[in-house]
Amino acid sequence: MQQWAELVKKILEYHSDADKALLDRLRIFLLKIPRTKEQEYNFNRSLAVARTLVELRMDTASIAAALLSDAVESNQVKLETIKEEFNEDIAFLADGLTKIIHVTSRVRSEVQAEEFRKMILAMSKDVRVILIRLAFCLQQLRLAVRDNVELPEKMVKEVLETYAPIAHRLGIYWIKNELEDLAFRLREPVKYVELKEAVIKSRMGGEDVVRKVISILKKSLRKHHIAAEVVGREKHLFSIYAKLQRKQINLEDMHDLIGYRIIVHKKADCYKVFGMIHSEFSPVPGRFKDYIAMPKSNGYKSLHTVVIGPFGNRIEIQIRTEKMHQTAESGVAAHWTYKEQGGLDTKKRSSATGYDWLKRMLEVHQKTDDPNQFLEHVKIDLFPNEIYLFTPDGDIRTLPRGATPVDFAYAVHSAVGDHCQGAKVNGRMVPLKTPLETGDSVEIITSKTQHPNKDWLQFVVTGQAKYRINRWQKELRREQGIALGQEILSRELKKLQKGFALGGKAIMRGAKLFNLNSEKEFLFQVGTSLIGPLQAVHAMFPKKDNTKKEGDPEEVQDTKPTTRASNSVGGSGKSMHLQGILPEMAVSVARCCSPVPGDKIVGIISSGKGIVIHGVECPNLVALQSHPERWITDIDWPEFSDKNYIARLRITAQNQRDALFLVSQAVTTAKGNIVQIKYQDRLSDPVVLILDVEVEGKDLLDEISKQVKSLPIVHKMERIRG
Numbered sequence: 140m141q142q143w144a145e146l147v148k149k150i151l152e153y154h155s156d157a158d159k160a161l162l163d164r165l166r167i168f169l170l171k172i173p174r175t176k177e178q179e180y181n182f183n184r185s186l187a188v189a190r191t192l193v194e195l196r197m198d199t200a201s202i203a204a205a206l207l208s209d210a211v212e213s214n215q216v217k218l219e220t221i222k223e224e225f226n227e228d229i230a231f232l233a234d235g236l237t238k239i240i241h242v243t244s245r246v247r248s249e250v251q252a253e254e255f256r257k258m259i260l261a262m263s264k265d266v267r268v269i270l271i272r273l274a275f276c277l278q279q280l281r282l283a284v285r286d287n288v289e290l291p292e293k294m295v296k297e298v299l300e301t302y303a304p305i306a307h308r309l310g311i312y313w314i315k316n317e318l319e320d321l322a323f324r325l326r327e328p329v330k331y332v333e334l335k336e337a338v339i340k341s342r343m344g345g346e347d348v349v350r351k352v353i354s355i356l357k358k359s360l361r362k363h364h365i366a367a368e369v370v371g372r373e374k375h376l377f378s379i380y381a382k383l384q385r386k387q388i389n390l391e392d393m394h395d396l397i398g399y400r401i402i403v404h405k406k407a408d409c410y411k412v413f414g415m416i417h418s419e420f421s422p423v424p425g426r427f428k429d430y431i432a433m434p435k436s437n438g439y440k441s442l443h444t445v446v447i448g449p450f451g452n453r454i455e456i457q458i459r460t461e462k463m464h465q466t467a468e469s470g471v472a473a474h475w476t477y478k479e480q481g482g483l484d485t486k487k488r489s490s491a492t493g494y495d496w497l498k499r500m501l502e503v504h505q506k507t508d509d510p511n512q513f514l515e516h517v518k519i520d521l522f523p524n525e526i527y528l529f530t531p532d533g534d535i536r537t538l539p540r541g542a543t544p545v546d547f548a549y550a551v552h553s554a555v556g557d558h559c560q561g562a563k564v565n566g567r568m569v570p571l572k573t574p575l576e577t578g579d580s581v582e583i584i585t586s587k588t589q590h591p592n593k594d595w596l597q598f599v600v601t602g603q604a605k606y607r608i609n610r611w612q613k614e615l616r617r618e619q620g621i622a623l624g625q626e627i628l629s630r631e632l633k634k635l636q637k638g639f640a641l642g643g644k645a646i647m648r649g650a651k652l653f654n655l656n657s658e659k660e661f662l663f664q665v666g667t668s669l670i671g672p673l674q675a676v677h678a679m680f681p682k683k684d685n686t687k688k689e690g691d692p693e694e695v696q697d698t699k700p701t702t703r704a705s706n707s708v709g710g711s712g713k714s715m716h717l718q719g720i721l722p723e724m725a726v727s728v729a730r731c732c733s734p735v736p737g738d739k740i741v742g743i744i745s746s747g748k749g750i751v752i753h754g755v756e757c758p759n760l761v762a763l764q765s766h767p768e769r770w771i772t773d774i775d776w777p778e779f780s781d782k783n784y785i786a787r788l789r790i791t792a793q794n795q796r797d798a799l800f801l802v803s804q805a806v807t808t809a810k811g812n813i814v815q816i817k818y819q820d821r822l823s824d825p826v827v828l829i830l831d832v833e834v835e836g837k838d839l840l841d842e843i844s845k846q847v848k849s850l851p852i853v854h855k856m857e858r859i860r861g
Contacts, residue, residue, distance in 0.1 A: 142186055149193045150202065157199050161225060165203050168224055172210055181209040184278050191274040195311075201267045204232035205274065212237055235268035236275075242529075242578050269305065273314055276302045280321035290325055298322045319377035327380075334376055337390050341452075348450055349373055349397060355449050356399065363415050365408055371399040397448070398455045402464050406431065409458045413442050416456055420446035423453060431463070439467055529580040541600045544571050548583040549604040556607055558585040572598040590615075619749050621659050624666030627744060628679075630771065631672040649678035726750045728784065732757035732860040735784040737837025742771035756860050776836075783833045785814060786840050787859040793852040794824035802853070805846040806832060811839060825854055 143166055150157050174182060188205045203225060210216040211233045221230040276298055283290050299322050306315035324331040349371045356369050374396050382393065390396075401412050409431060416422075426445035434440045441459040448454040459467070528536045528547060536550050544564065549556030561584040562569055575581065591611035599605055629641050643658065650661035653670060664670045670678075726742075726749055734740050734754035742750040743763060750771060753760055763769065792798050799816065806813050812833040819827035834840045840858075847856050 146186070146189055146193065146202075149190075150199065153193075153196050154198070161199055161203070164224065165206065169206060172215055178209070178213065178215075181213075182206075184275075184282060185209055187278045187281070188271070188274045191277060192271065195270055195274070197267065197270065200226070200228045200232060201271055203229045204236065204267075205271050208233050208236045208271075208275075212240060232265065232267055232271065235265060236271055238578065239268065239272055266309075269309070270311075273302055273306050273311070273318075277314055277318055277321075280318065280325065283325055284321055292326070295322045295326050316375040316377075320375050323377040323380060330380065331376065334380055334390075338376065338379065338396065341390060341396065348452065351450070352397070352399065352448055352454065356401065359415060359419050360401070360412070363411065365411055365415070366404060367408070367412065368402045369399065370402075371397065373397050397452055398457070400457045400459070400464075402459060402461055404461065406460055409442050409460060412458045413444065416444060416446060416458075420448060422446050431459075441467065526575060526577045526579075528575055528577070531580065531582045538575070539600050542575050543573060543598050543600070544569065544575065544581055544583065545595050545599050546601040546604045547575065547581045548585075549599075549601065549607055551583065553603070553607055555583055555585060556604060557591055557611065558587060558589045560584050560586040560589040571595070617663055620663040620666035622666070623744060623749055624662035624664070624675075626750070627665055627672050628662070628675055631676055635676065645679040648681075649675055652678040726752065729753045729757065729759070731759050733784065733786050735786050735834055735836050735840060736776040737840075740774065740776070742774050744769040744771065754860055758860065783812075783835055785831050786834055788830045788832060788844075788847075789857050789859050790828040790830060790847060790853060791825050791855040792828060792850070793854070794822075794826040795852060798826065798852055799828070801850055802828060802830070802847060805850055806830070806843055809839070809843040809846040811843040829859070 147159075147162055150162070151159075169182070185206050185208065189202045192202050192205055207216060207221060207229065211218065211221070218230045218234055221233060279294075280290070280298065282288070298318050303315050303318040303322070306312070306318060320331075353369050353371050360367050360369070374393075379390070379393065379396065382388075383390065386392075403409060403412060423445040426443075428443040431440045431442060440463040441457050443455065443457055445453055445455050524540055525537055526540055526542060528538060528542075530536060530551065536547060538546055538550055544562030545556065545559055548559040548562070559571065562571060562573075563582040563584070564573065564575065564579050566580070591608040593608065593612050595608050596605060599608065625641065632641055646658040646661055650656070650658055653661060653664070655661050655664070661670070661675070665672065665675045728734060729743075729751050732754040734752055734757075739755040740752050741755055741760065742752055743760075745751045752774075790802060792802065803813060803816075813830060814833050815831040817829040819829060832840075832843060834843070844856060844858075847853055
């Protein structure tokens with residue numbers, strides 16, 4: 140392979156310590172891969188990409204990954220094989236390239252180029268992946284132009300909107316310019332040829348006019364004793380075309396077809412150079428701009444002037460100090476800055492862009508003789524606090540790192556978040572608390588019956604998600620309070636046995652007496668113990684009205700407030716309703732005694748929780764005896780329930796190796812389900828086990844008790860009720 144020998148020779152010219160053995164293994168490995176005609180074409184493209192990477196002075200791992208990437212993409216070679224044959228570094232780079240190609244195919248949005256650029260960089264994790272991808276784009280366009288192949292519009296658009304800007308921000312201007320010109324030539328071949336001919340026709344001074352003018356400018360600077368650096372360039376065709384389109388002007392109206400930049404040490408020297416330029420060349424009237432005295436809003440500073448150059452061309456000259464140049468080049472005027480840095484002043488913002496750091500690193504890399512030094516810094520995380528995700532339609536959403544499907548749902552729309560029931564990430568169902576990663580495609584499954592869950596607050600990270608969940612919980616607590624207030628008043632009136640009924644007029648009387656704006660607010664304050672039950676009754680039925688007169692109409696019963704509260708009792712399975720409790724009431728089972736169906740129970744009205752069910756033997760009820768108004772005694776379990784409940788058992792048993800096994804087996808034999816087991820003191824003998832078991836009711840609990848107590852090792856078993 141003649142091409143291979145030339146490639147290795149060029150690598151060794153700038154990297155004498157390159158791993159020759161690895162390169163030789165790579166050559167043999169590549170020769171063994173069978174290829175179709177199309178795959179052979181792709182491999183030759185990869186060789187050309189490798190040559191571009193040599194121009195960038197890349198390391199052997201990058202070159203190897205480029206040569207292997209097509210085989211990986213077509214599934215001819217597995218990543219595991221690359222790890223075994225070479226190393227993890229090469230496999231990592233090849234995998235990174237494949238991921239970028241796959242994520243590119245999913246983009247459909249026409250207006251999210253900037254977000255996609257960030258996604259590409261965030262996914263890469265290693266700057267070498269970006270550079271290899273740029274080289275592939277460049278070679279793909281070169282081959283399309285050479286072979287007169289028409290590329291899909293989407294691909295050309297992607298180069299112009301994504302990869303050329305990335306090359307620009309990384310300071311690899313020759314790749315950026317060639318990408319843009321090639322894309323322009325493929326997209327608008329006729330306009331490309333016409334513009335190229337027009338530019339050549341307008342040029343005066345020969346093909347090397349830029350070098351000649353730079354030499355003249357340097358000579359003038361020396362004559363005026365001004366130390367300065369002079370650089371110049373001809374504007375490439377795509378940038379000329381873009382400016383003509385943007386400003387709707389003709390080629391004759393462009394004054395910066397050839398541009399020069401003079402960089403000096405001091406601010407005062409800028410004006411000295413300006414005076415020198417205008418004394419040496421004829422200025423074009425109205426084309427001088429002083430951005431030093433009046434900087435642009437983004438902090439850009441420089442002197443701009445247009446003059447008639449030594450060969451009759453109109454040339455633009457920019458004059459600035461080294462510091463001004465660094466600020467302009469490092470991204471203050473760029474569109475890409477960290478969002479969180481948006482509020483910084485100009486001085487701080489110039490150093491806030493990760494692209495500036497990356498660009499400087501690449502400049503150092505181009506000057507070093509050892510690419511391995513570059514490897515110490517190639518791992519990047521330009522956007523450490525953000526991730527970039529796809530909607531099913533290919534739109535991109537930006538979220539903080541650590542965001543979950545619930546955060547994503549709220550980012551799509553507040554209603555989607557409120558009704559989020561499940562999520563698919565990259566086509567697979569995942570728990571809602573799963574942290575998402577850049578490049579994930581997220582699909583939210585919604586249900587009209589699903590509402591925000593307070594447990595979501597334990598893992599969501601966005602302010603929007605937290606606000607919506609808290610807002611829902613606040614509304615839910617309010618509606619539960621209103622329902623509880625109505626329950627309290629209904630029971631209090633029943634105790635009085637005076638024929639009073641809870642109707643709208645009575646509630647409004649109570650609300651007015653307490654200077655409240657609505658009936659619901661009155662009920663809420665009763666339900667949250669801000670107004671006592673007897674106070675509320677006296678407000679609704681003043682003493683003068685406490686005696687019902689014969690013939691007076693009774694208040695119409697009103698016991699169905701609009702509410703989203705639920706009376707499902709804690710446990711697992713479906714919701715159920717307790718007898719004697721309004722269907723709208725919030726009901727929960729006390730954890731202290733964990734009553735189950737079959738136990739005698741009592742309900743305790745609790746502010747913020749609704750009605751809490753305790754077993755009548757619960758020792759915690761002693762402290763509530765002084766608050767009889769909070770007790771609900773006429774309640775019972777439903778006749779049928781398919782819910783399960785948790786009961787807690789304390790077992791004292793002989794401490795032997797299989798004790799836990801024997802106890803677990805006994806519970807299973809009784810058809811019980813152990814939820815949790817704890818030792819009180821694992822080293823003691825006898826040992827005490829605390830079991831949480833899931834049961835349908837007291838009958839099953841009795842059977843479990845019977846089975847466990849029958850074990851020879853069990854000394855004692857009791858149910859924990861407080």
